[in-house]
Amino acid sequence: DGGITQSPKYLFRKEGQNVTLSCEQNLNHDAMYWYRQDPGQGLRLIYYSQIVNDFQKGDIAEGYSVSREKKESFPLTVTSAQKNPTAFYLCASSRQGAAGYTFGSGTRLTVV
Amino acid sequence: KQEVTQIPAALSVPEGENLVLNCSFTDSAIYNLQWFRQDPGKGLTSLLLIQSSQREQTSGRLNASLDKSSGRSTLYIAASQPGDSATYLCAVSDAGGTSYGKLTFGQGTILTVHP
Numbered sequence: 424d425g426g427i428t429q430s431p432k433y434l435f436r437k438e439g440q441n442v443t444l445s446c447e448q449n450l451n452h453d454a455m456y457w458y459r460q461d462p463g464q465g466l467r468l469i470y471y472s473q474i475v476n477d478f479q480k481g482d483i484a485e486g487y488s489v490s491r492e493k494k495e496s497f498p499l500t501v502t503s504a505q506k507n508p509t510a511f512y513l514c515a516s517s518r519q520g521a522a523g524y525t526f527g528s529g530t531r532l533t534v535v
Numbered sequence: 536k537q538e539v540t541q542i543p544a545a546l547s548v549p550e551g552e553n554l555v556l557n558c559s560f561t562d563s564a565i566y567n568l569q570w571f572r573q574d575p576g577k578g579l580t581s582l583l584l585i586q587s588s589q590r591e592q593t594s595g596r597l598n599a600s601l602d603k604s605s606g607r608s609t610l611y612i613a614a615s616q617p618g619d620s621a622t623y624l625c626a627v628s629d630a631g632g633t634s635y636g637k638l639t640f641g642q643g644t645i646l647t648v649h650p
Contacts, residue, residue, distance in 0.1 A: 465640035513578055517636045526578035
């Protein structure tokens, strides 16, 4: 079945560490996105990519980095510069025009 | 900057009621609008997508309308069931050139349908 796989489901980070969240899709979608969700709030866009080897900052990119070396993969690194990283992170992909928007099941990141 | 607001923030209804969730957006230059459902601790599932040129979309007991000029959308759920309990999120896509679908989300409406 086609879909998006995010891993791990739960992730714990110590102060000062960088951590990388995985996102893989087999939907043949060109566009991929990373969103952050805080309790009781909607989703906010961190980064997005429309094609391989190209990506753009979203509304809250500071303290995050991404890469898009393959069409299927769009990993997100939460760096030590992100001061409040505890949140639920969602990866998504779509066809042109936001059609077929598909979300992964999310990664819950907690700073310990 | 586009802002999306959803009202009410939470709604609790008895099973069988028809209900309406509201979404408003500040910039009418949208490409499309989507309604999503999110179960606790899970990802989002797309329910309905309305293109900017359309007025409504229907899927089963769900009907979504769009009034682009006034910056409003409503999601109508008929004959609600306990299984409809979830958070419902409205999101608009910008009208950029290739429109690969950056979405701006509302904060969601938490719906509880009790038996």
